[in-house]
Every structure is written in structure tokens, then in C-alpha cells.
Amino acid sequence: MLGISGIRRQRYQTAAAFLLPATIGIVLFALLPIAQAVRISFFDYSLLNPEQIPVGLQNYEQALKDPVFQIALKNTLWYTTLLVIAQTAAALGLALLLKQQVRGLAFFRSAFFIPVVTSLVVISTVWKLMYNTQGIINGFLQTASLSPQPFLTSVDQALLSLVAMSVWKDVGFYMLIFLAGLQAIPLELYESAAIDGASKWRSFSRITLPLLRRPAVFVTVVGTISAFKVFTPVYLMTDGGPADSTTVIVFYIFRTAFRYFQMGYASAMSVVLLLIVVAFTLIQFRLLRTTVDY
Amino acid sequence: MDARDHGQAMPGPQPRALQVAGVSQTVVRRAAGQTLLYGTLGVLAVIFLVPYLWMIMSSVKPAVEIFKYITPVSWKTFIPETFTLDSYRELFQLVPFPFSRYLLNSIFVATTVTVLSLIVNALAAYAFAKLEFPGSGVLFGVFLATMIVPFEVLAIPLYIQVRSLGWVNTYQALIIPWVANPLGIFLLRQFFQEIPRELEEAARIDGCSYFGAFRRVVLPNSIPALVAFALIRFQASWDAFIWPLIAAPAAEKRVIQVAIASFVTEVQTRWDLTFAASTMATIPIVVVFLILQRYYVQGVIMSGLKG
Numbered sequence A: 001m002l003g004i005s006g007i008r009r010q011r012y013q014t015a016a017a018f019l020l021p022a023t024i025g026i027v028l029f030a031l032l033p034i035a036q037a038v039r040i041s042f043f044d045y046s047l048l049n050p051e052q053i054p055v056g057l058q059n060y061e062q063a064l065k066d067p068v069f070q071i072a073l074k075n076t077l078w079y080t081t082l083l084v085i086a087q088t089a090a091a092l093g094l095a096l097l098l099k100q101q102v103r104g105l106a107f108f109r110s111a112f113f114i115p116v117v118t119s120l121v122v123i124s125t126v127w128k129l130m131y132n133t134q135g136i137i138n139g140f141l142q143t144a145s146l147s148p149q150p151f152l153t154s155v156d157q158a159l160l161s162l163v164a165m166s167v168w169k170d171v172g173f174y175m176l177i178f179l180a181g182l183q184a185i186p187l188e189l190y191e192s193a194a195i196d197g198a199s200k201w202r203s204f205s206r207i208t209l210p211l212l213r214r215p216a217v218f219v220t221v222v223g224t225i226s227a228f229k230v231f232t233p234v235y236l237m238t239d240g241g242p243a244d245s246t247t248v249i250v251f252y253i254f255r256t257a258f259r260y261f262q263m264g265y266a267s268a269m270s271v272v273l274l275l276i277v278v279a280f281t282l283i284q285f286r287l288l289r290t291t292v293d294y
Numbered sequence B: 001m002d003a004r005d006h007g008q009a010m011p012g013p014q015p016r017a018l019q020v021a022g023v024s025q026t027v028v029r030r031a032a033g034q035t036l037l038y039g040t041l042g043v044l045a046v047i048f049l050v051p052y053l054w055m056i057m058s059s060v061k062p063a064v065e066i067f068k069y070i071t072p073v074s075w076k077t078f079i080p081e082t083f084t085l086d087s088y089r090e091l092f093q094l095v096p097f098p099f100s101r102y103l104l105n106s107i108f109v110a111t112t113v114t115v116l117s118l119i120v121n122a123l124a125a126y127a128f129a130k131l132e133f134p135g136s137g138v139l140f141g142v143f144l145a146t147m148i149v150p151f152e153v154l155a156i157p158l159y160i161q162v163r164s165l166g167w168v169n170t171y172q173a174l175i176i177p178w179v180a181n182p183l184g185i186f187l188l189r190q191f192f193q194e195i196p197r198e199l200e201e202a203a204r205i206d207g208c209s210y211f212g213a214f215r216r217v218v219l220p221n222s223i224p225a226l227v228a229f230a231l232i233r234f235q236a237s238w239d240a241f242i243w244p245l246i247a248a249p250a251a252e253k254r255v256i257q258v259a260i261a262s263f264v265t266e267v268q269t270r271w272d273l274t275f276a277a278s279t280m281a282t283i284p285i286v287v288v289f290l291i292l293q294r295y296y297v298q299g300v301i302m303s304g305l306k307g
Helices: A004-040 A058-065 A067-098 A105-117 A120-131 A136-143 A158-183 A187-195 A200-211 A213-228 A232-238 A249-258 A263-289 B002-009 B016-020 B023-059 B086-091 B099-130 B136-148 B151-164 B171-178 B182-193 B197-205 B210-218 B220-239 B242-247 B256-265 B271-291 B293-306
Strands: A043-046 A049-054
Touching: A004 A043, A004 A263, A004 B099, A004 B136, A004 B151, A004 B171, A004 B182, A004 B210, A043 A058, A043 A263, A058 A263, A067 A105, A067 A158, A067 A213, A067 A249, A067 B023, A105 A158, A105 B023, A105 B271, A105 B293, A120 A136, A120 A158, A120 A232, A120 B023, A120 B256, A120 B271, A158 A213, A158 A232, A158 B023, A187 A200, A213 A263, A232 A249, A232 B256, A249 A263, A249 B151, A263 B136, A263 B151, B023 B271, B086 B271, B099 B136, B099 B171, B099 B182, B099 B210, B099 B220, B099 B256, B099 B271, B136 B182, B151 B171, B151 B242, B171 B242, B182 B220, B197 B210, B210 B220, B220 B256, B220 B271, B220 B293, B242 B256, B256 B271, B271 B293
Parallel strands: none
Antiparallel strands: A043 A049
């Protein structure tokens, strides 16, 4: 028979064995690379030349001075701001529409959700063709007697076109989050509000909106973080152009690392990206810590 | 609208509005509201589905017909004059590799990632959920913290690491880094914790090892969570693009997403082939999603609201 300590030892050994594969994976493919990214950012390191020369903060100084990095930051901020506002509003709108005991609910919910489960590569490809001068969007515009638009080939419209496509792609995901939030609101609240003679708008602004705080925080913060990392549509649809008008941070990092092979400089920019993302995540944790009870 | 609709759905007392207002006025207003609601939903459904309709229909048209009837938009914009599967046929005869090669690469990689990740992360989740051990809180915290770090930040060091292992253009490079998954450990742990301790203890008393209890009691009681996680993993792996683009660009190991991207960026754009390839990359995933929607949505909400 095993004694108490024997049982405990057996449990620890089992735990260690069960955790081993996951731990190895996380150490090798998450923790070590994070440390590496920070380390490389202090080196002049090109894949073409295996020698690594320590340069201190030079890569970070370069980032501060590099006009293209500034443009990339500005574009990323614009893209993120526009996308988060548009997709949060659209997601809430769709969730409220579907909350109306709609007939064919499953059909509409699936229709809005299909882009979420379609790969971004496919969506970027198809939308690139849709945005084409002879594409179907211009077809609809001309059919409605409107003038055709340049979309992706215009410095003014390219980034906006990417935002519009991204709203279409992701809104179904955020809609689900809002729908779940709406379903969690007890019906009695609306009933007692109706008995008290509250108008629809009043019960919406006094009950629905405040109780959607958690999903709303989630949708904005997760949306912000994911928008900050946008890459695929830029790579496939505009290659950062025209005239760097859609060059965003991750795309510029990719170009620096895998087209110009400047791993050190690209890593320094990655670390900047990491700090931004961590900051937003901490904000999320803070905002979500205080829960509203109802 | 909200309050009244909820009221009507409930069997309890009818809301005042219905009893006080004249019936006809309410009916008219309701009909108008319904028309507006379904009108809006209909337009939205068209916006969401037209790109798919265009993609699928263009894939069964001869190349010359694709842009022939765009303006003005009519039924000919979508319905092919001549139905043909030529673009699919050509895809499967491409040189140096037929499209089926990329398709199989993707199927192999995504399936392997999903299976391995189910095993590895379920084991770890079980240890965190049921086997009390010193330092479990700290270790779990470290695992979760790595979730914050976006893959985009890790791409460069991961590439350097994979390159030094000699793994560039191999299946390992596409699979091994994506097996351990903190989100999965988190989701499965939540689920495992809710399985009553007595069930497991009964199995242990009957002579099962921890592994036996895990396999016979915990796993069979966690099917919804396992399916949800498997779907999320499969989709993530199927859709992955930046990593395979960097780590396995060679035609032989190319996955479907990288192959489609290469149609757009390398080859003189062959619209017909692009549409056919996009259709093939999309349909299986969408069908799987529609069938398993219940689990998928649950997984999304679990990872969303609790993550």
C-alpha cells in the first residue's frame, strides 16, 4: 500500500508527465523566441551574413528616425481606429437585429458568420478581384449610374477599402459575442421597465447598453489588438502601396526581415509592436476586472 | 422593440402597450416594423453572400466570360453562359505540382496539428484541473502570459530557430511549433474542472491509473469542449498564412493558402484558376462549420467571453 506521501508523489509524477509535452512546446516555441526577439533587436544581424554585431539601441534609434516606420505606425493607427469603430457598431447592430425573434435566425446568423470561417487569403484574393476596376463592385456602382472608383489603386481609397473588407470578414465573430451578452441579460429587467412605462429607447440606453459593457470591452480590445497585427490583406491586395499608403507595421516588419533580411532592425520593430499589444491587453484586464452584477 | 418582444414571448402578464393601444394601430406598426426588419436582413444577407456566389459561379465559367458581363450587373454576371469545369481540370494538371498536392499538404498539416494538439493540451489541462501540485498557479500563469504575445512578433526568431534546426521547407516546421496551445489548455481546464470529482474517484477506486481515469472518465465527458477546440485548431491551421509563407515556401511543401497567394502574386493572374482554387479552399471548411456550428459557436463564445 502507498502511504500519503507516496500517493502525493505519484500524483506529482503524473502531473509532471502530463505537462511535459506542452511545457517543452511552450518553452521552445514561445518563451525562447520571445527572449530571442528582444536579444536580436540589439544586434545588427542579417540573414545573408551570419555575423551578429552588437549595436546597443541603434535599431530602436533607427525606428524613431525611419520615415517609413512612422508612416506604417500612422497607417496602422488609422486602420485600427476606423476598423474598430465600424466593426463594433456593425456587430452591435447585427446582434440587436437578430435579437428580434427573427424567423430564419439560423440562416442569417450563418450568413453573417461564414466570412469568419473563410480564410483571410481567400477573402483577400476574392475582394482584390471585386475591387478591380472591372470588378463586381464597380459593376454594381455603374449599374446604379454611379461613377466607378479606383479603390485599391488610389492613395486615398486603398486603406479604406481594406477597412471595409475587414469589417465584412470579422463582424460575424463580434456579433456572436454581443448576442451572447444580450442573451445573458435577464428578461425580468425589461419586463419591469415596461411595467414602469419606460420607452424602448430608455430601456435600451438604461438596461441594454450598460449591461453590454463586458462584451463591448472585449470586442473593442480584441478588435484593436487583431487590427494592429493586420498583414495578409496588405500583402496580397496592395503590397503596401500605392506609395506606402497601406504599409502597416507587421507588413513593414515582414518586408524588412524577409525581403531586406535586416533581422535586427525588424526585431526592434517587433518589440515595439509587442509593447503596444501588451499595453492594450493590460488595459483589457483592468477594464474587465470590475464586473457589473445583475 | 426589445422590451415588448420579450414580453410577448413570455407566458406571463401581457405588457400594457398591447391592451391600451388600439389593436389595428399596433398591427399596422408591427407590420411596418417587420417589413423594415426583414428588408434590412435581406440586404445584409446579399452583401454577405454575393462574394461567395461570384467566386463559385466564376469558377465554373470559361476564363473569357468572367469579366464579360460585370456591367450592368444582371443574372449573366453570376450564372454561366457556358458551364465548364476546365479551371478545376487545369488546376489538377498544374506543373510542377498539381493543386491536389497543396490540398493534401494542407489536409495533412491541419489534421496532424489538430490531433497532436488535442492530446498534448488535454493532458496538460487535466494536470492543471485535477492534479494538485506545487507551483501549478505560477506555471499556468506563465502559459497564459504567452498568449498575449502575437505570433507576428515571434515570426523572426522562430524562423531563425527553425532554420538552425534545418527545418525550412519541412512538415515539422509547419506542425511542431503549433502543437502546444495555451488557449486550448485554458479552455479544456475550465471544462475539466466542472466534471464531478466523485466520477473520477470512483474510477480510481476501481483500479484505474490517473491516465485511465483521464481516458475513461474525463475525456468522454468533455466531448463538446474537445470538438470545439478541435474545430478552432483545425481552422487556425488551415487558414495559417504568414508562417507557412516564411517557413515552407517551396512548391513541394506549399500549403493551400500559400499556393492561392502565389496565383495572385507570382503567376500572371489567372482569374479562372484563382476562383477555382479559392472555392476549393473554402467549401470544405464552410460545410464542416455549418454541420458542427453548435460546437463552434460555443467554442468561440468560450474563448471570447472567458478569455
